[in-house]
Amino acid sequence: MDSKPSETxxxxxxxxxxxxxxxxxxxxxxxxxxxxxxxxxxxxxEQSVGVxxxxxxxxxxxTTVAMDFGRITLSERLILYLFGTPGQDRFWxxxxxxxxxxxxxxxxxxxxxxxECFPAVDYFERRGLPFIIGVNCFxxxxxxxxxxxxxxxxxxxxxxxxxxxVRQRESGKEVxxxxxxxxxxxxxxxxxxxxxxxx
Ligand SMILES: Nc1nc2c(ncn2[C@@H]2O[C@H](COP(=O)(O)OP(=O)(O)OP(=O)(O)O)[C@@H](O)[C@H]2O)c(=O)[nH]1
Ligand SMILES: [Mg+2]
Numbered sequence: 001m002d003s004k005p006s007e008t009x010x011x012x013x014x015x016x017x018x019x020x021x022x023x024x025x026x027x028x029x030x031x032x033x034x035x036x037x038x039x040x041x042x043x044x045x046e047q048s049v050g051v052x053x054x055x056x057x058x059x060x061x062x063t064t065v066a067m068d069f070g071r072i073t074l075s076e077r078l079i080l081y082l083f084g085t086p087g088q089d090r091f092w093x094x095x096x097x098x099x100x101x102x103x104x105x106x107x108x109x110x111x112x113x114x115x116e117c118f119p120a121v122d123y124f125e126r127r128g129l130p131f132i133i134g135v136n137c138f139x140x141x142x143x144x145x146x147x148x149x150x151x152x153x154x155x156x157x158x159x160x161x162x163x164x165x166v167r168q169r170e171s172g173k174e175v176x177x178x179x180x181x182x183x184x185x186x187x188x189x190x191x192x193x194x195x196x197x198x199x
Contacts, residue, residue, distance in 0.1 A: 008076045008077065010073065010076060010077055010079045012079050012081060013078065013080050013103050014102045015080050015082050015083070015102060015104055015105065015106065015176065016082075016083050016084075016085060016098060016129075017084040017105070018084075018095075018105050018106070018107050018108070018120040018131075019085075019107050019109060019117045020109075020113065020117050020120065021057070021063070021087035021088050022063075022116075023109060023116060023117065023136055025084040025087060026039060026041065026064055026068050028106070028136075028172050028175070029068040030070065031167055031168065032072045032172040032173055033070025034071060035071050038067075038068065038070070039068055040064055041063065041065070042062060042063060042065045043061060043062055044060065044061055044062060063086070064085075064086040065086055065091065066086065067083055067086065067094065068083070068084025069081070069082065070084075074176065074180065078180065080180075082176075087116075092119075099127065102129060103130075103183055104130040104131060104132075104179050105129055105130070105131040105132075105179075106131065106132060106175055106176065106179055107120045107124065107132070107134070108136050109149065110135075110138060111137075111142055111143075112138065114149070117133070117153070118153070121133075121153055121155070130179075130182055130186050131179070132159060132160040132161070132162060132175070132179045133149065133153065133155065133159065133160070133161040134162055134175040135163045136165065136166050137164065137165055146163060147161075158182075158185075158186075162174065162178050
């Protein structure tokens with residue numbers, strides 16, 4: 001029997017799907033996952049009135065209270081394990097645990113409520129975790145360009161901003177591929193910089 005490790009054993013990578021309340025995190029994980037996604041949805045109840053801001057997402061009836069989990073094989077070399085964060089402020093305590101060991105993050109944004117994603121952007125900048133912005137284009141949202149959104153979020157130039165519809169699997173996949181390319185690009189640049197200073 002050949003005991004050599006196969007060269008095509010896929011490399012597992014942990015990715016976070018983050019962003020504010022109701023931007024489409026659960027929808028993204030669900031639409032791209034090749035396994036039945038784990039969801040921890042609870043009904044938005046009357047008790048949450050005044051606590052959870054549902055303006056802009058009035059038709060939303062549930063919210064994530066712990067996490068989403070899904071998996072997607074991007075190539076024979078790469079499997080992404082997706083962890084969706086809860087969107088509401090009262091679940092912030094979960095983030096450090098979910099971010100542990102992650103290689104990068106997608107921050108989803110909704111142009112009708114762009115400020116919702118500020119805390120997530122701040123969080124990943126502070127943590128030094130590579131991230132990209134996925135702009136979930138809701139049907140009734142205004143069409144901004146990626147550049148306009150990058151300016152509004154005051155992003156550094158190298159951070160990709162990609163427009164998407166998280167309900168579409170191909171669109172969600174493109175977001176994840178963009179993140180993986182961004183992570184690889186950053187690591188390559190870091191290595192080159194380290195080699196330049198050491199040599
Ligand atoms: N019209 C429209 N609706 C969308 C689109 N994307 C998502 N939705 C809907 O918007 C809502 C987004 O909900 P979720 O995916 O639960 O969002 P979330 O970010 O996981 O929310 P929390 O976990 O509560 O923070 C759902 O009702 C979706 O069906 C879109 O592109 N267009
Ligand atoms: Mg959710």
